[in-house]
Amino acid sequence: MSWYRLKYAALALLFGLLLFSSCNTKGKTERMQAVVAEVRDAYKAYEDISHREDIFEAYDFFVSQKDYENAAPAALYSGCVRQSKKEYEAAMNCYKEADRYGRMTGDSVSAAFAQYYIGDLLNAAGNEAEAITNYKAAAALWGDSLSRKARCLNAVAMMDLVVDEYDSAFVYLEQALNLAQTAQDKVTEASVWNNYSVAYQLTDDNEAALDCLRKALPLSDEKRRPVALLNLAKVFLAMGERDSLQYYKTQMLNAIEQTDISPETQAAVYGFLIKDALAVGDYEKAYQFEKQHEQVALELLSDQSQSSVLEIQKKYDFEAQANQHNRQMLSRQRVIIVLTIVLIVALVLVTILILNALKKKRIEAEINANLLELKKRNAQQQQEHTAMQAQYDELQKQNAQQSELQAEFGDKLKDEYLQKCHIIRCFEVLSRDRNNPMAFKDLEKSLFEGEDHWTSFEAAFEGVHPGFIASVKEHYPDLTETEFRYCLLSNFKLSRQEYADVLGCSVYNVDKVRASLNNKMKKE
Helix, strand or coil, X not given: CHHHHHHHXXXXXXXXXXXXXXXXXXXXXXXXXXXXXXXXXXXXXXXXXXXXXXXXXXXXXXXXXXXXXXXXXXXXXHHHHHHHCCCHHHHHHHHHHHHHHHHHHCCHHHHHHHHHHHHHHHHHCCCHHHHHHHHHHHHHHHCCCHHHHHHHHHHHHHHHHHCXXXXXXXXXXXXXXXXXXXXXXXXXXXXXXXXXHHHHHHCCCHHHHHHHHHHHHHHCCCCCHHHHHHHHHHHHHHHCCHHHHHHHHHHHHHHHHHCCCCHHHHHHHHHHHHHHHHHCCCHHHHHHHHHHHHHHHHHHHHHHHHHHHHHHHHHHHHHHHHHHHHHHHHHHHHHHHXXXXXXXXXXXXXXXXXXXXXXXXXXXXXXXXXXXXHHHHHHHHHHHHHHHHHHXXXXXXXXXXXHHHHHHHHHHHHHHHHHHHHHHHHHHHHHHCCCCHHHHHHHHHHHCCCCCHHHHHHHHHHHHCCCHHHHHHHHCCCCCHHHHHHHHHCCCCCCHHHHHHHHCCCHXXXXXXXXXXXXXXXXX
């Protein structure tokens, strides 16, 4: 008895451990999903996410669980965190993994974002041609998302402007503008108009550039407004219109004070201020702006040079993290192996118990089955006897019904035969003596009882006067039904009232039928 209790206790313990492990994994999955959602929302709100290194743990967890649907967005926003920390090589690897997992699971959104961000990294590194390829791939992955596709095509156009492919740039700008306007995405539409203005400035069409910027400015948000104002000031500088230049220059500087701009935009602003100072001959200001421009440019170059050092360092860190992850996996595998062995032993014990119980049940089932079979045979024999008796009774009943039907059918045939004979005798009498009213009364009584009396009348008439009906129909095909019936009745000497009674009409209509029939016969 104690042996059975021990086995049941071991089995209950194993099931408890498995249940606890399953619940623990489910709870951690939900926590990691929450981390990914928090980082995503912070990134979309333009918040600083460089400190959110917990996203890396979420990414490693989903990969270890082979949960690639959640691994795709985790890899994507891990790349965003890496990029915000200026760890460009690690960011590139994360984006590539996000693209791979997204395509594996059908998550086109993660794959499209990954391709777009890879294009941004390549653009920042000066690889514009390769960036174009990734921007186009992102546009293809967005499918029916017009707004997102417009942003990707706008980025392709911007890269074409950098590599002096102006014709191609105008083609992609037109496509991006149509998509943005259809999607009513004012921010993207403003960006497209800005790029249009740059394209027209590069082709020396300042009037067209000015028109595009006037369309872009009302659509721009606070973050992009300084860029639109800077481009307007550049156009007026190129056109030599100092008043408009000064107006937009002041607005641009005010907008910059209210908004954080990127280092690249700062460099562009200082470049414009240098040209503006040189245009009015203020060389001292031009020199000051040149120094500030050089400082921003040096910081950008420093970031790029540091990125190469960071690439090597982060690559080593990434490999170290991978090794640590492998060690953790080995430890988990050992625990899993021990649990598996215990589970196998418990399953063997349970199997033995189950087999013994099944053997006893099988013997009992065989005895019960034999008894049940005997009962079924007796019941079946009784049912067969009852069924045979019922069949015999049914046959006797059917035989009685059949005899009754045969008798009724014979009487009916006899009556029909006698009626037909009576009808033919009436016709024969009328044929010899058309003025015999009693013969026609007998004929009328015999024929005009059912709905098909005219059919019976024609059949009997044809028996006495064969070929007459066919002759009438051949010589007078345009007779109406009433005229044809009157023609048959005319073989008997009837009064006008009798004609009307048989045809079911008035005496006046009988005269009309007779007159019509005479006219048709005279024509023939």
